[in-house]
Amino acid sequence: MTVPLLELRNIETFYGPIMAIRGVSLKVLEGEVVTVLGANGAGKTTLLKTASGALDSRKGQVLLDGNEIQNRDPDWVARQGIAHVPEGREVFPLLSVADNLAMGAFNRADKDAVAKDLETVYDYFPVLRKLSGKLAVYLSGGQQQMLAIGRGYMAKPRLLLLDEPSLGLSPALVGEIFAIIQKLNQEQGLTILLVEQNANAALRASQRGYVMEVGGMVMDGDSDVLLQSDDIREFYLGKKDEGVRGRRRWKKRKTWR
Amino acid sequence: MTMPEVKSHDCDTLPKLFLKMSAVRGDRIAMREKDFGIWQSYSWNDYREYALAIANGLLSLGLQRGDVVSIQSEDCKEWLFADLGGQLAGGVVNGVYPTYQARQVEHTLIDSNCRYLFVEDEEQLDKFLEIENELPDISKVFVFDWKGLRGFEHEKVVPIETLYEAGKTYGTQHPHRVERIVADGRPDDLAILIYTSGTTGMPKGSMISQRYILFQINLAPDAVRQTETDELLTYLPLCHVAERIFSAWIPVSTGATINFAENSETVAQDLVELSPTYMFAVPRVLEKFYSRITTAMSEATWIGRKVFDAAMRVGMRRAEVLIAGEQPTALLNMQFQLADRIVFRNIKKALGLDRIKGLVSGAAPISRGLLQWFLAMGIPVDEAYGQTEAGVVTATRQGVIRLGTVGPAAAGVDIEISDQGEVLLRSPGNFSGYLNQPEKTAETLVDGWVHTGDIGTLDEEGNLSITDRLKDIIITAGGKNITPSVFENELKFSPYVSDAVVIGDKRKYLTCLVMIDQENVEHYAQTHAIPFTDYKSLCASKEIVALIGTELERVNEGFSSVETVKKFRLIDILLTAEDEELTPTMKLKRSFVNEKYSNLIESMYGE
Numbered sequence: 001m002t003v004p005l006l007e008l009r010n011i012e013t014f015y016g017p018i019m020a021i022r023g024v025s026l027k028v029l030e031g032e033v034v035t036v037l038g039a040n041g042a043g044k045t046t047l048l049k050t051a052s053g054a055l056d057s058r059k060g061q062v063l064l065d066g067n068e069i070q071n072r073d074p075d076w077v078a079r080q081g082i083a084h085v086p087e088g089r090e091v092f093p094l095l096s097v098a099d100n101l102a103m104g105a106f107n108r109a110d111k112d113a114v115a116k117d118l119e120t121v122y123d124y125f126p127v128l129r130k131l132s133g134k135l136a137v138y139l140s141g142g143q144q145q146m147l148a149i150g151r152g153y154m155a156k157p158r159l160l161l162l163d164e165p166s167l168g169l170s171p172a173l174v175g176e177i178f179a180i181i182q183k184l185n186q187e188q189g190l191t192i193l194l195v196e197q198n199a200n201a202a203l204r205a206s207q208r209g210y211v212m213e214v215g216g217m218v219m220d221g222d223s224d225v226l227l228q229s230d231d232i233r234e235f236y237l238g239k240k241d242e243g244v245r246g247r248r249r250w251k252k253r254k255t256w257r
Numbered sequence: 258m259t260m261p262e263v264k265s266h267d268c269d270t271l272p273k274l275f276l277k278m279s280a281v282r283g284d285r286i287a288m289r290e291k292d293f294g295i296w297q298s299y300s301w302n303d304y305r306e307y308a309l310a311i312a313n314g315l316l317s318l319g320l321q322r323g324d325v326v327s328i329q330s331e332d333c334k335e336w337l338f339a340d341l342g343g344q345l346a347g348g349v350v351n352g353v354y355p356t357y358q359a360r361q362v363e364h365t366l367i368d369s370n371c372r373y374l375f376v377e378d379e380e381q382l383d384k385f386l387e388i389e390n391e392l393p394d395i396s397k398v399f400v401f402d403w404k405g406l407r408g409f410e411h412e413k414v415v416p417i418e419t420l421y422e423a424g425k426t427y428g429t430q431h432p433h434r435v436e437r438i439v440a441d442g443r444p445d446d447l448a449i450l451i452y453t454s455g456t457t458g459m460p461k462g463s464m465i466s467q468r469y470i471l472f473q474i475n476l477a478p479d480a481v482r483q484t485e486t487d488e489l490l491t492y493l494p495l496c497h498v499a500e501r502i503f504s505a506w507i508p509v510s511t512g513a514t515i516n517f518a519e520n521s522e523t524v525a526q527d528l529v530e531l532s533p534t535y536m537f538a539v540p541r542v543l544e545k546f547y548s549r550i551t552t553a554m555s556e557a558t559w560i561g562r563k564v565f566d567a568a569m570r571v572g573m574r575r576a577e578v579l580i581a582g583e584q585p586t587a588l589l590n591m592q593f594q595l596a597d598r599i600v601f602r603n604i605k606k607a608l609g610l611d612r613i614k615g616l617v618s619g620a621a622p623i624s625r626g627l628l629q630w631f632l633a634m635g636i637p638v639d640e641a642y643g644q645t646e647a648g649v650v651t652a653t654r655q656g657v658i659r660l661g662t663v664g665p666a667a668a669g670v671d672i673e674i675s676d677q678g679e680v681l682l683r684s685p686g687n688f689s690g691y692l693n694q695p696e697k698t699a700e701t702l703v704d705g706w707v708h709t710g711d712i713g714t715l716d717e718e719g720n721l722s723i724t725d726r727l728k729d730i731i732i733t734a735g736g737k738n739i740t741p742s743v744f745e746n747e748l749k750f751s752p753y754v755s756d757a758v759v760i761g762d763k764r765k766y767l768t769c770l771v772m773i774d775q776e777n778v779e780h781y782a783q784t785h786a787i788p789f790t791d792y793k794s795l796c797a798s799k800e801i802v803a804l805i806g807t808e809l810e811r812v813n814e815g816f817s818s819v820e821t822v823k824k825f826r827l828i829d830i831l832l833t834a835e836d837e838e839l840t841p842t843m844k845l846k847r848s849f850v851n852e853k854y855s856n857l858i859e860s861m862y863g864e
Contacts, residue, residue: 009786009788010782010783010786010787010788012783022783023779023782023783025788025789025790026790059783059786060786061786210790216779217789217790217791218791218792219790219791220790220791220794245379245383245386245409255831255833256791256792256831257830257831
């Protein structure tokens with residue numbers, strides 16, 4: 001069996017006394033796009049932060065290429081090839097677009113390759129090239145998201161962690177962003193772990209998926225299988241059987257089969 | 258043969274008793290229910306008023322004596338209002354499990370020829386709407402909770418409040434109608450129907466007379482030690498005869514206070530809030546208490562564990578003395594007091610069992626080790642035995658501990674063991690037969706004796722022990738008779754096993770299907786760093802299979818070679834009460850499991 005690029009084993013992460021992640025395991029293979037679905041507060045962001053070292057786990061292991069990397073400093077983790085695109089974009093507002101992108105490559109010395117990657121980012125996000133001199137604060141939400149992804153790419157990561165790229169974007173923009181995510185994966189061979197609430201867009205762009213609920217995994221499988229699951233359809237895609245009255249508001253019990 | 262008179266407080270039917278006792282008790286609290294997080298009380302006057310409003314309301318709609326009224330809801334105050342209201346009006350009340358699918362609901366409503374239906378909420382209403390074309394005889398449906406139905410219009414469906422209003426109006430116009438109907442009631446009248454989940458085929462409706470109910474009520478205070486000052490927690494389905502007896506009928510006579518659990522998932526929390534003094538429990542609930550404490554202890558600090566173990570040793574020593582029927586020495590008593598003060602009292606508080614006086618286990622066999630564990634903490638668990646067809650017929654006596662027995666016959670009950678070893682029961686509380694099923698009735702009710710289908714023995718003191726269900730006895734290919742439940746119960750005592758079914762009829766050896774306890778096994782996996790994602794992968798993990806294997810081996814040690822289980826498989830689908838594999842009290846249905854998992858079973862016998 002091939003060693004997964006990233007593996008989480010029985011991770012437990014706490015905020016003070018509160019256990020936000022209660023024993024989560026997952027694997028991301030090289031070249032894959034993997035989605036983690038979950039409602040607000042399910043622990044998705046905590047999961048990514050634990051993977052990138054922004055948070056320390058109290059128990060369990062984070063393995064990159066089979067080597068333990070848990071509880072290391074985030075900048076060290078970033079140097080190992082994990083780039084984290086945080087929730088809510090978090091671009092540097094008072095830096096220009098170009099400077100923001102340059103920040104993504106802060107720990108790289110290969111100037112020529114950086115220049116080439118910058119071109120690649122501008123090719124994938126033509127709008128960033130046009131706005132390269134502007135301060136990031138003046139960008140729209142969608143443009144900022146593109147910038148954040150571009151900045152992540154500039155680190156030339158082996159694994160890109162994306163935290164809710166669809167947050168606060170219009171449906172058309174969501175489609176655009178996910179199309180680019182898919183292209184980055186297919187054309188650049190970038191491995192991506194993304195957490196999302198937008199199940200439809202995320203599962204279509206990924207090969208495999210996991211479902212988190214109150215800090216634990218409840219389901220995993222191939223994306224096309226998950227898209228057909230009754231509980232995913234009802235709780236994430238809003239497609240429930242209408243019932244006899246033409247509408248049904250009560251929720252059936254989730255079984256995650 | 259004439260039946261002996263059965264009376265409680267000089268009344269021979271439940272409606273008569275209810276009218277009398279509710280008037281006597283007036284403003285005393287009859288029940289509590291949680292509403293938006295706050296416990297609301299309802300007095301006996303309220304209980305009476307609502308029940309009468311329902312009775313009068315049903316009469317205003319033309320209910321005739323003997324018409325069937327069904328209640329399809331989780332336990333709540335309205336359940337009891339409708340139960341009593343239906344009977345006060347001369348109707349026959351039928352409880353429908355809220356976990357039933359529409360198809361199963363349809364069967365009981367058609368079979369019972371139901372006229373009026375009470376449903377809890379829109380979810381339950383939807384089941385009716387799905388099958389309403391098959392149910393032309395239902396003339397009205399009342400909804401307890403109208404939430405989500407604003408703007409919904411249907412000629413047959415109204416909120417319960419509409420019925421209350423109609424009932425109050427009718428009551429003022431016909432002030433003594435209900436009283437007259439109640440006065441005309443006779444002990445032989447059919448009072449309620451209880452559908453029991455037949456393990457094969459559709460459920461059968463047991464006909465329960467007023468005499469049966471009164472006979473059960475009279476089990477208190479001797480066999481059922483429930484008194485006026487008791488606080489009850491009601492959380493098992495009221496459709497089930499046991500919860501109905503302990504929480505609905507007996508309190509009418511004793512005046513104990515009923516507390517409804519908020520829902521089936523909050524029972525543990527409600528228990529801590531209420532700390533009831535009297536409670537009926539199925540073994541599964543008691544197993545849960547046990548596994549919660551053992552898991553918590555396995556995580557405690559070193560010193561905490563040592564103290565707990567020491568306390569448990571004292572408790573167990575004392576339990577053994579009590580079981581032997583002797584008095585503990587003064588020293589042992591003192592040690593126990595200390596253990597109680599330091600350890601047990603806190604555990605009991607954490608479980609909500611610190612005030613419990615009567616904890617009754619029934620409806621399924623319970624492991625001896627579990628009873629001993631509770632006794633060690635100073636909580637004697639009573640056992641009661643019975644079935645829908647005969648009600649509760651035995652109960653263990655106070656202070657007399659005979660583990661493994663379900664106690665002697667209650668006053669008025671005759672017990673005989675047939676030549677085949679089957680337990681036969683006779684009492685004024687026998688049921689009156691199965692509705693629309695004379696052949697089945699003739700099989701079960703023979704010359705006034707209920708054939709229970711259970712195998713049992715009586716000891717010299719008259720204590721009954723139940724071995725197993727007659728039809729569950731396994732005869733292996735080698736011709737050996739095996740009682741599967743003995744093994745299953747020992748296995749279920751493991752905190753990692755929720756339920757198990759032993760298989761082996763006409764087979765070379767015994768095998769077993771195991772349903773794991775999700776919470777505890779996940780916890781185990783987590784503490785032992787066993788990666789898993791979901792329930793299926795948990796069941797598939799080598800380490801978990803090995804864990805259950807060890808538990809199984811431990812149980813095997815107590816059995817002779819032919820009685821040991823050679824192979825097992827885990828059921829890797831998380832089952833809920835809505836699934837047909839489980840009974841409403843979350844027990845695996847043996848025959849159903851045999852059929853549904855036949856591939857899994859065959860895989861244990863393939864070469």
